[in-house]
Amino acid sequence: MASTACFIIVSRNDIPIYEAEVGSAVKKEDAAQQHQFILHAALDVVQDLAWTTSAMFLKAIDRFNDLVVSVYVTAGHILLLICFFQPKGAFNLRCYVLESSLISIPLSLSSCSRVSNCTAPNLGSTDRN
């Protein structure tokens, strides 16, 4: 079965700075927007999770039907979001993400991406359960 994946690098303030559709599946016209929707929605989960764990690679944090979202959170809080079909992706996801994290480092250092107003969430709100 053909696999498909969408990879987006998101900077602070939820601005997508890089976008790629990878995979061998025949591209559907609305695939791009569907992936964007799913990844955009997953940002909420990332924002919750990223501050509760020290791990950078957060696997399968969100899913929509068959599409699973994983994220690699870089030190500069630039998110590398990937959503792909079926949990067992056709390629080594971690490697791919780590490779691309190297790409994102210059991006995070770039003066073009605003790295100001770093806000940690209210830590008091995490103990509600």
Added chain:
Amino acid sequence: MATMLGQSDPANSPLGLMLLDEITPVVMVLRTPLVEEACLKNGLNLVELLTPFSTFNNIDVPVRTASDQPYRLQKFKLRLFYASDIRQPNLEVAKEQLKEVITHAGEKDFSDLCSDPPQIEDVLSTPESEILPSWFQFFNKELVRSLSFSDHEAFDHPVACLLVVSTKDERPLNRFVDLFNTNQLPFLLNDGVMDPKILKHYLLVHDNQDGSSEKAEKILTEMRSTFGSNDCQLLCINSSQDGLVEHEDNPWAPYKTDASLSQPLGCFLNIDDFNEIKDLMQDFSSKHIIPHMEQKIRVLNQQVSVTRKGFRNQIKNLWWRKGKEDTPDASNGPMYTFSSIESQIRVLGDYAFMLRDYELALSNYRLLSTDYKLDKAWKRCAGVQEMMGLTYFLLDQSRKEAEYCMENAFNTYLKIGSSGQQNATRCGLWWIEMLKTRDQYKEAASVYFRISGEEPLHSAVMLEQASYCYLFSKPPMLHKYGFHLVLSGDHYKKCDQIKHAIRTYRRALSVYKGTMWSYIKDHVHFHIGKWYAFLGMFDVAVPHMLEVLTCGHQSKTTQDLFLREFLQIVQNTGKKFEVLKLQLPAINIPSVKVIFEDNRTYASPAAASVRESMWQSLEEDMIPSLPTIRTNWLESLPKNISKKHKQSNICVTGEAIKVDVEFKNPLQITISISSVSLICELSASSEEMDCDANSSTSELQNDEESGKLTISREQTSNSSFTLSEADFSLGGGERIMVQLTVTPRIEGILKVVGVRWNLSDSVVGFHNFESNLVKKKIAKGRRKAKHSPSDNLKFLVIKSLPKLEGSIHHLPEKVYAGDLRRLVLELRNQSEYPVKNMKMKISSPRFLNVGSWEILNTEFPACLEKKTDPEQRVQANHNKESHTVFLFPEDTLIQGGTPFLWPLWLRAAVPGNIPLYITIYYEMGDISNIMRHRTLRMYHNLQVLSSLDLSFQISPCPSRLKEFLVRMDAVNKTSSEIFQIHQLSSVGHQWKISLLQPVETMLPSELMPGQALSRFFKLENVRKLTTPEDKVSLLAPQEGSDVKLGSEASNEILFDICSSPLADFHICERIHQEGSHQEHPNSVDFILISQPSNDSINTGLPNPPPHLFSHHVCHCRIESTSPIWWLMEGPRTIHHNFSASFCEVKLKMTLYNSSDLSASIFIHTLDSIPSTSQLSEVMAGSPGNQAGWYDTSLLNDIKVTSDVLGMKVGKPPSLDSVSQFIWSGSCSTKVEVEPMSTAVVPLQICVFSPGTYDLSNYALHWNLLSSKDEGSHGKCPGSPYYLTVLQSA
């Protein structure tokens, strides 16, 4: 606060209230038609009439269930149903009903959808109740109700039966019996699911309008004796005769939803009836229902205790059930009758639940759940678990347990397939409420998502509810909120609930507003637009479609789709839209250039794009200094023109202002743009202008603020100015630079506001320049930066002025270096008023020069011929001024469109790209205007290709004193041009050039491409001593000498190099070629004139006008550093008889001082030092001796050797040999030589033996005597002079 309360008392939470409402005892109502008839007089049926009075908020009844401890029940409710309604609702009907509800809600909510979607901040700050559509609750309730009266749950089973008979009925007592005995009873009773022995209550209804209640009393007594005194009651209604009773806070209103009321509800019920009904229901519930339930609980509990409680029973039960395992397994498990212990436990649990003895209920549910599990009666099991969850929740004991039970029940329902789907939904809804009560909105949302199911309408509503859960979660999960709204919208769309789809998408828009996620934004806007269009609301659809127009990131097909859809919608609106800042095509604002002509006019667009500083430096000394001229014409301005207009740019009526705008197509598809024009405002007078401009600008600002569309307005000011229009189509990603013009027709203030265009003939886009910085190309140097950009687009239009138009005829674009041709400058003035005082300045006189008027009518190149009569010569313009400003004759007036011609000379001096700037200054004949002068600026670019490479070498003639040999090397560097060398001229009266050989013997003079050529000439110095006055004009070549070089040149003419234009160009060349060389009197300039050969290969220049080539080489220097020239004269061969005596030879040295100063020359002979002077054949290889021997290379015929050579010191070939001659006479002679004059010094040598001697062992020391300083001095070694002395016979 509410949640705190809810947490402290689950019964007061929304779920608690919901359960209180839904899980209450059911009363089955059986009535005769006459009862119904009596009730309907009030617009209500019997159940409706009684319902408001069956809810008790403060019933305060003591209850004692299983335990001995009584407690008081405050809230209580009965649910009344007709027997015919006690059945499982038809699913299809229920669905239809729900759909109707949703559609209805859609219509209701749609009214406010045309406004802007709310900001996300506003959404977050509004309370939940306002955001949530009110029909959600209704929808959920209906969903729950669609599951009523299921057989596996007991709380919907009727607790009691209310039999109602009217007094008008015949034989009422029989009717009571008949009612219950018909086959109309619900299946629950008939199928054995519940106990048919049900509590019965007999009610006799008497309509007071039918007469007194005496008869009723009589029947009641009969009833009491028949059915028992407690269970019978009489109800008298319709006591009001006129039917005009108005009830404050009509108790029926909340229960009767359909508003089509012909009469007020309960209009025949007066206050007595009202209280009677109230008392009846209170009595019924507190004295009959509740005690009955208590009774039943106690009985059942007793039974359960006996059969199931205790260790023994448990073991027995377990064993017994295991034994039953082999029984065939139905999907719902085995059938349980009302008499089975399981059903009884369930009834016990549900009754306990309804009477709020949750502990008792829970213990029974628990017991039951394991039983059902063992029986694999999954549906029942799930039902029990669901109830356990609710009980846990209401007990507020273990939250985990409650959730676990709900989840378990939910999953179990799902497990049993489609039949459990409905139950799962209900379970989910309760579970969600439970989670919501505990603020677990996120979890609630995921449950909503799980119950969304397959059916689109259902899932749409559930997804929408899920989205609100995300919104209400803390912190709000807006991304999820938006996503689920969009999902929900898609589902709404699937079931044609377009209005709901729009509503959800619009809400989602508030999340996605301003986001950079382009695909999302496009999707949302496009669909909203499309749906609005579907509903025919094209006006509202358009703004959304506009948002997706610039979708460069989308695929080509999508772009095409978006654009097509957009245009279709706009067409459907049936009007043209004006869209501010339409992004299709995009306008590159920084590229906007404004070109206008005030004092400065331009002959071509190219001229306008030249840097202003370039022109300024060119015009610097031509036009009156700017501040002066400015104040001058400002003073003459009318006083009423306010000060701020002084800052405005000035333009002239009838003259176009050009604005260059760059359009770019951001899409990959072709778009067609038409009627591109500027938007301008022109107000005639200054006062008017103020108010006009204010109003119009404010209007524009309004447009900008609201960003709304306005219907195309008429161009009202068409009469006062004209606009150009452009049409073009832009391919994918293309850019195009469009020049738009506005031509004012009347005086006033003109403002360029922006640009407008038609996209595909249906949308008018316009873009204001105001808000952006417009780079003004023609920013004046003196202009300060303080002006706002809008000032740059504001023009003061002054009345029509004469304007010169200029062009140069026959100006080639590409020429070879040296090309000399005549051009004609044509000037025209279309105006009636003349222009005068014209001046012209040309940036590069080396390339372009002004001719004289006369040559206009002569033949070229014949006009350059050397005239025999010197008077006729056109004198070269030696005036220094001529290189800067050329003044046209003072009487020149140009007007009325008649062309004025003036000749120009073009000479391509050096190869390269040569910009030619010409500026013409003129003044107005009519001085009434505020602008008195203008300039016409012309710019041309000339590409000059290299042609002939020319070099000269001049060396002194060894045999003559004032003659030189000139070697000319010429290489044709062109690829195609053939040059016919015509003439070589030397410039200046002190030189005369002539041929070494006669012309006939020379080689052909044609120079083919790539060919090289060398010629030798003789150059003679004819310089005379000049007077100091002449020295001043040293630059000017008055005279020259020419040599014809053409092979067949005998009959050809010579060109005059001393007259204009050759002389003028030569002066320029001299200046340019001067370089670092000092002006040296002994340098010579050459001009080589050649003609293009007739059979030149055509270079692509069609039929070129007659032209010549003149190559100027200046400052060619004689290879000598000394100003003193000398020549040794004397015999070369002498026969002498040495036997008689030694030989005495007389020699003569002629000295010439070529400098302008007198020189003192000192001749020093060197024979005092013994040195060999005898020359042998060995000499050729010898380096020479110390005393000044030199190589006598035959090739070297230089008389005065270079210093480098002079320094070379050799050793004598034979030191032992004795000098064979000596200088006799004085060994040193000193002479004074006047400038430009010669002196002769006699010399003598004595030769002692025959041989050949080189008499070069002498030196000349010269010293120029300058009056100012020491002057220069130097030493020249002697030059070879060979003397052969032979022994005479």
